[in-house]
Amino acid sequence: MTDTPVHSGQPASPAPTAATAPSRRALIGWGGAGLALGAAAAGGAVAVARSVDDTEPAASGAGGAIAFHGIHQAGIATPVQDRLHFAAFDVKTTDRAAFVQLLKDWTEAARRMTAGRAVGEGAYGGLAEAPPDDTGEALGLTPSRLTLTIGFGPSLFEKFDLAGLRPEALVDLPKFAGDNLDRNRSGGDLCIQACADDPQIAVHAIRNLARIGFGKVVIRWSQLGFGKTSSTTPDAQTPRNLMGFKDGTRNIAGTETDRLKKFVWVEDAKDADAAWMAGGSYLVARRIRMNIETWDRTSLQEQEDIFGRDKGEGAPVGKAKERDEPFLKAMLPDAHVRLAHPDTNAGATLLRRGYSFTDGTDGLGRLDAGLFFLAYQRDVRKGFIPVQRSLAADALNEYIQHVGSAVFAIPPGVRDKDDWWGRTLFAGTPGGTNDPKEA
Amino acid sequence: MRAVRLSVVTAAATAAALAAVTGCTEKSDASSDDHVVEVTATDSKCEVSKKEFPAGHVQLDVTNKGSKVTEVYLLFPDDRIVTERENIGPGTRQKVTAEVKAGDYRIACKPGMKGRGIRQDVTVTGGGKATKRDPRLDAAVASYRQYAQEQADETLPKAKVFADAVKAGDIEAAKKAYATSRIGWERTEPVAESFGDIDPKVDVREDGLEEGQDPEKDWTGWHRLERSLWKDKKLTDRDSELAGRLIEDLTDWQNRVGKAEITPTSMANGAKELLDEVATGKVTGEEERYSHTDLVDFKANVEGAEKSYELLKPVAQENDAALVTELDKQFAALDTLLDTYRKDTTSYDFTSYDKVSEADQKELSDAVNALAEPLSKLAAAVVAKK
Numbered sequence: 001m002t003d004t005p006v007h008s009g010q011p012a013s014p015a016p017t018a019a020t021a022p023s024r025r026a027l028i029g030w031g032g033a034g035l036a037l038g039a040a041a042a043g044g045a046v047a048v049a050r051s052v053d054d055t056e057p058a059a060s061g062a063g064g065a066i067a068f069h070g071i072h073q074a075g076i077a078t079p080v081q082d083r084l085h086f087a088a089f090d091v092k093t094t095d096r097a098a099f100v101q102l103l104k105d106w107t108e109a110a111r112r113m114t115a116g117r118a119v120g121e122g123a124y125g126g127l128a129e130a131p132p133d134d135t136g137e138a139l140g141l142t143p144s145r146l147t148l149t150i151g152f153g154p155s156l157f158e159k160f161d162l163a164g165l166r167p168e169a170l171v172d173l174p175k176f177a178g179d180n181l182d183r184n185r186s187g188g189d190l191c192i193q194a195c196a197d198d199p200q201i202a203v204h205a206i207r208n209l210a211r212i213g214f215g216k217v218v219i220r221w222s223q224l225g226f227g228k229t230s231s232t233t234p235d236a237q238t239p240r241n242l243m244g245f246k247d248g249t250r251n252i253a254g255t256e257t258d259r260l261k262k263f264v265w266v267e268d269a270k271d272a273d274a275a276w277m278a279g280g281s282y283l284v285a286r287r288i289r290m291n292i293e294t295w296d297r298t299s300l301q302e303q304e305d306i307f308g309r310d311k312g313e314g315a316p317v318g319k320a321k322e323r324d325e326p327f328l329k330a331m332l333p334d335a336h337v338r339l340a341h342p343d344t345n346a347g348a349t350l351l352r353r354g355y356s357f358t359d360g361t362d363g364l365g366r367l368d369a370g371l372f373f374l375a376y377q378r379d380v381r382k383g384f385i386p387v388q389r390s391l392a393a394d395a396l397n398e399y400i401q402h403v404g405s406a407v408f409a410i411p412p413g414v415r416d417k418d419d420w421w422g423r424t425l426f427a428g429t430p431g432g433t434n435d436p437k438e439a
Numbered sequence: 440m441r442a443v444r445l446s447v448v449t450a451a452a453t454a455a456a457l458a459a460v461t462g463c464t465e466k467s468d469a470s471s472d473d474h475v476v477e478v479t480a481t482d483s484k485c486e487v488s489k490k491e492f493p494a495g496h497v498q499l500d501v502t503n504k505g506s507k508v509t510e511v512y513l514l515f516p517d518d519r520i521v522t523e524r525e526n527i528g529p530g531t532r533q534k535v536t537a538e539v540k541a542g543d544y545r546i547a548c549k550p551g552m553k554g555r556g557i558r559q560d561v562t563v564t565g566g567g568k569a570t571k572r573d574p575r576l577d578a579a580v581a582s583y584r585q586y587a588q589e590q591a592d593e594t595l596p597k598a599k600v601f602a603d604a605v606k607a608g609d610i611e612a613a614k615k616a617y618a619t620s621r622i623g624w625e626r627t628e629p630v631a632e633s634f635g636d637i638d639p640k641v642d643v644r645e646d647g648l649e650e651g652q653d654p655e656k657d658w659t660g661w662h663r664l665e666r667s668l669w670k671d672k673k674l675t676d677r678d679s680e681l682a683g684r685l686i687e688d689l690t691d692w693q694n695r696v697g698k699a700e701i702t703p704t705s706m707a708n709g710a711k712e713l714l715d716e717v718a719t720g721k722v723t724g725e726e727e728r729y730s731h732t733d734l735v736d737f738k739a740n741v742e743g744a745e746k747s748y749e750l751l752k753p754v755a756q757e758n759d760a761a762l763v764t765e766l767d768k769q770f771a772a773l774d775t776l777l778d779t780y781r782k783d784t785t786s787y788d789f790t791s792y793d794k795v796s797e798a799d800q801k802e803l804s805d806a807v808n809a810l811a812e813p814l815s816k817l818a819a820a821v822v823a824k825k
Binding site for chain 1: 704708808818822
């Protein structure tokens with residue numbers, strides 16, 4: 001046993017949801033393990049497997065695993081990983097029980113993948129006639145700090161009798177100046193954010209979850225991201241966006257318990273209109289296309305004026321170091337940092353986990369690139385909306401365009417191995433399931 | 440309880456048994472009387488001199504005492520042909536030989552060379568008896584083989600209507616006959632594809648040609664004619680020739696369907712492959728890029744998949760009831776969705792695919808994924824034994 005689990009194609013644990021698990025698992029049982037262990041009795045195989053899975057891996061270095069269970073979902077305050085695969089889904093089933101079962105199946109798969117294990121019965125060694133449960137491209141790779149974070153969009157609350165549980169803080173975003181939104185890159189009944197240090201791990205996770213979801217949910221749109229543009233670890237260097245600038249220097253750090261509590265996590269008592277969201281957060285995702293070519297032919301002075309920082313050090317206008325307190329009045333009135341700063345927005349503060357993206361080139365040979373902006377906040381009305389309104393005057397708008405947009409309620413974390421994504425929303429509401437947790 | 444073990448062996452053993460038989464032989468241990476089976480065919484009977492004989496080289500000594508030309512088959516329990524002899528005229532005698540392993544077989548006479556024939560069950564005795572397959576699966580394969588044969592038989596006349604219109608230079612009539620001439624083929628495509636050589640002759644698209652092949656010289660089959668009709672909008676002598684060749688190639692297919700290697704798992708996987716065909720070619724509009732009749736092929740592919748599934752369902756139901764529930768639901772959902780693209784559920788007059796919006800194409804694609812993913816688990820549910 002090592003502290004760093006490596007993706008294994010072999011089954012490691014009996015699924016807690018065995019009774020209702022996807023049928024083939026029940027059907028083939030421990031076929032895979034039986035074959036691998038030769039003549040081992042099926043019961044023996046289970047015993048061996050159990051001993052593996054009871055060791056929940058602890059958070060560790062770049063290749064390690066991030067704990068899946070907790071009060072909050074991982075992937076928000078977690079130190080930002082290098083890569084992203086973000087997917088928005090539409091729910092197709094009208095069968096509440098089938099959807100709840102999917103959430104449970106997804107939780108189990110997410111629990112396994114974030115621990116560096118293969119989905120279901122693994123990627124090989126099973127029945128020759130059946131496609132493997134796991135697609136296999138993560139075999140031999142480390143967990144790479146994979147986090148999987150689920151969110152529920154406003155449109156989900158119109159389904160399954162959930163309208164009464166839609167939190168007031170989960171507003172439909174208003175139209176902002178300069179928006180040029182593509183409906184094929186916007187919205188979604190739910191989302192899953194996969195972040196990892198290895199792109200293959202993030203892609204593997206979304207691919208397997210999408211596959212488990214076929215027939216119940218469909219992917220509406222997805223986005224790959226690289227080169228994190230925000231850091232939740234202030235001691236690390238602030239990464240640069242594709243414009244070459246450091247941005248988000250004052251982002252909330254994963255260790256700043258007070259600011260997280262104040263600006264990011266939903267609290268039961270104070271946000272009482274949605275008690276089921278306690279421990280959760282709200283996510284705004286925006287696909288922001290950059291006009292890379294025109295930006296690159298803009299003079300250095302203008303670039304620095306637009307941001308309100310110098311390009312080399314990242315220091316605010318008139319200051320020496322990146323982390324020096326910015327003097328906003330020294331910046332031009334339409335400088336990006338000035339307009340985005342909490343002081344300009346009555347203290348509005350976001351936790352950002354943005355990623356750069358490039359999806360090749362468009363038909364005109366221009367780089368289809370920009371920033372995939374992910375912001376977490378306790379209330380969208382007090383977070384993203386005022387900041388984005390303030391940015392209507394941003395000089396940067398000449399070089400960027402918001403082309404995709406979505407907002408999601410991020411439910412609290414999965415507490416333990418009997419818990420599942422979305423339980424607090426779906427349990428105890430009309431048509432709830434017979435999960436013991438709901439009693 | 441999850442400790443369910445499987446029999447993966449069953450299918451493999453059956454496949455091996457099927458492969459171990461050859462149709463013809465020059466060796467002569469059939470000269471021993473034990474190995475000679477007298478078959479007396481009339482217009483209403485098919486009598487055999489013995490119903491049990493030892494494994495090895497067997498000779499069927501066939502006498503046609505009827506008034507019609509007949510043919511004689513030695514068949515596996517799933518109707519696959521071990522050996523056959525056609526065109527046995529009234530009053531004539533023919534010998535048919537084969538090397539046969541132990542197991543259950545049937546001898547069939549087909550007076551008039553039509554239909555399923557008059558059948559006699561026979562047993563071949565001796566060592567090395569093949570593992571018995573679930574008789575329900577043998578029955579499923581036999582029914583599916585019959586279905587595939589019917590599809591080929593029904594396709595030929597329709598293809599001739601199409602070919603004749605092409606030869607007559609009647610563009611409108613040819614366009615009208617085009618899509619329907621393909622339905623039987625699209626329903627059973629995995630069987631045709633299993634021969635390897637027919638599919639590239641009749642159903643290849645221009646981008647499927649190999650390097651060095653000239654579209655003007657080497658491209659044959661339906662899609663070449665589709666291009667002439669819808670894109671070039673004219674018919675030439677070359678097209679007449681291609682129409683003739685299409686009929687020849689389809690006749691070859693019709694003649695060979697009975698010998699196709701079909702197993703329960705290949706039926707299940709064939710069903711999935713039909714959905715894969717839809718997912719990769721039809722849902723994108725690539726298959727029928729000139730005629731835009733993709734939804735006709737789409738429907739035929741789904742029907743063929745559904746046929747395999749329905750035949751395998753009793754066994755799948757026993758092994759994996761939840762899968763059957765899901766498949767029933769998803770087949771129904773896809774069929775319902777497809778019906779919205781035709782006025783009348785008995786007609787194959789579907790909306791032209793260039794009139795289907797991008798959003799609707801995605802909806803079709805989503806429905807295909809919703810069905811194909813559980814369908815990929817059907818083969819496992821067929822081989823699994825409790």
